[in-house]
Amino acid sequence: MKQYIIRRAGYSLLSLFLLSLTIFLFVRVTGDPASLLVEPGASQDDIDNLRHQFGLDQPLWVQFWLFLRSFLTGDLGHSFYYRTPVLDLYFERLPNSLLLASVAMVLSLVIGIPSGVLAAVRVGGFWDNAGKVFTLLGLSLPSFFIGLVLILFFTVYLGWLPSSGSGTAAHVVMPAFTLGWYFAAAHMRLTRSSMLEVLGSEYVKLARLKGLPEALVIGKHAFKNALIPVITLAGINLVVMINVAVVVETVFAWPGIGRLLYEGITFRDFPIVQTVVVLGGSMIILVNLFVDILYAMIDPRIRLES
Amino acid sequence: MRMKTGSGSFEQQTSKPVNGTAPSELTRRGVLALSALGIAAIGQGPALAATPEGQLTWAVHVSLAPTWFDPAETPGIITPFLLLYALHDAMVKPMPGGSAESCLADSWKMAPDGLSYQFTVRTGAKFHNGEPVTAEDVKFSFERYRGTSAAMMKERVAAVEAPDARTVRFVLKEPWPDFLTFYSSATGAGWIVPKKYVEKVGDEEFKKAPIGAGPYRFVSFTPGVELVLEAFEDYWRKAPTVKRLVFKVIPEEGTRLAALTRSEVDIAYSIRGELAEPLRKTPGLTLKAVVIQAPFWLYFADQWDAKSPWYDQRVREALRLAIDYKSVSEALTLGFSPITNSIIPDNFEFYWKPPPAVYDPAKAKTLLAAAGHPNGFDAGDYYCDGSYSNVAEAIINYLQEAGIRVKMRPLERAAFTSSYSQKKLKNLIQGGSGAFGNTATRLAAFAAKGGAYAYGSYPEIDELFAKQEAEIDEAKRTELLHRAQQFIHERSVYAPIWQLAFLNGVGKRVGESGLGLIKGHAYSAPYEDVTIKK
16 A cells, blocks of 8 residues: 555656646647737847846756745746746635635536436426536536626626626625536436436435335435445546636636636746646646545556556 | 026026916925025925825736835836825826926926036925935935836936035936936936934835835735725825725726726726726716827838838838828727827827827838838738737737738737847738837937847937937937938838727726826825815
């Protein structure tokens, strides 16, 4: 088990290194940030001066070494745009993203799981078809469109909810729904297919043969087992919601990490993009590592096979 | 008396009434007389005004950066001036009266030999902590300045002297006719910070709790969310009438418009064409367009290549005649972007007003035929910044009609700018610039030999440009720069499109929005002139 954990941790570190290298190189092929921080027509001296301040006049390998070294010491550098430590910006925004992601996750589970169960037990029926429409819309409508339609309806026409910003419970409603709908659809699809698989299994048939009430068969025997993959997916989705709600946070001016990433991309703010991606990636890698270890603890075959 | 840059004679800028809401009734002669008696400043002290009341909220389209709280770090973009006008004040700066108005400087004078500029600090000007603005603060602010053009300015300034508490002297290494352009508007070097406070708290802390000499003091800032400011009643020009200013960052323009419609904000910046029309039709809201110092143009990158069709001046003229610029402006900016027919902003010093642009597609075809293209020609690529591809599409439609067939090549902004400056683009380039400066600085970048964005040059322009660089007589310099602009116009070196209008929405509570009070400035200013409707 110890060897297994060490090996998995090693893979995680390698993944993190590769992620850092990839994002480091990718942001640098997108263009020169100095040219975005001056007006077209600015003197070459000013552009060169900015490049020097940002360390972009150094060879690529030196820049990468400095990035890695600062990352290992917990200093992720200063934002080119804000000129403040990137970690300060990240942790200022993190609580907002956690709040939005938590509410959106609760919404997605509250909507997704019951409707998935309903669709599975009424296959081909009204609820199943209604669920299909719901998931189709949730997965296919772009979130900026949903967001703007909600703003138009609830802010401009009804005047019930504030258009943007943060601070009160009313501010969370529209962004959380916009973010949550997509994931509710995903959770519903998975719950439905997982439930259908479990409902067709031998032990559910046995439970029915034993004469257990249908509600008990579905609620106790099928649902509990069907929920495992949904919870696993929800865990990963929570991390995704925290880190990449870029469009939703931009449309609703929600001051979270997604908007920080948007600002980083807009201004070629390499330290911001690198930090958000590497920290977001680290969260996903950690969750995966945790799940791997958990699986290995539950099922010895996994650790023996690997 | 308006500054006469480079006149070579001893000239003086005295206090000029710049109160936008209550223009002084003093005549120019009267002001001079008062100044001579040393009492002009009395008329410029804080005016008797009611206590500031209420709050106005702006929906801002860009994230506000704390670096903009410190004039020392002013980058070469216009956005930081959105905050500088509230928190800080400059010795001389663009105001409703003109592009170089005395503010913290009570008066200034240039030495007859053009080798020094002496400023007198205004009596009664205070920082938000109550301390007076002194000559030492002015010297300190210049010396710590590290923003745009800092190296160039410091290279040309030999010394900054502060012989007494109110006198500052900038000694130049050699006459520099554009010193005041850079000191007053093209950089943040003339914006004053309190020396004692900055030295006490350090640069980083200063950005967290900035103290300035502007009409509003800092209250709180949440990066990427909002900035709150409060009226500074001891501001020398006059006490602001609005107690609290809030700047909320709302990146999406549809959301900004929704917030304005529901009165969550009072002024929404940057509402473009598609949304500007519904804004204009919404009762209670006002569409306010501000023409900024950003002309757009088409540049014939290959005009120096004898094998290129653009080498022929008739072809370049044909292109200019083929485009209905007015209709393009109406379609995309509701007609608010004026067709100035120049690559120089009309508020810049030494601007030469060209004849109006002409739309004559028949003549364009005749010219093309005369140039050997009776059936039009394949004109190659049309490069543009992707965020302005809507302008390119409109222009290309007109070009196709005239038989000038191009392929649109939109590039992402950073890639476009770097390719443009590295002279990698070919055929046609749709460019533009909002950089600060004056006509000479624009020509240096875009038309003169060696210019960062000049793909070639003409000996006539180079000669005129070299002469004006050494000329400190303003009248002669004006003539030289006018001739250079005239040459560019007559030879169709560029095909100017328009001078961009920045469209904004103003809510029903706003009395004076401050938008457009300062020519060429994109945002509300001066903030002390902004009012709420009674």
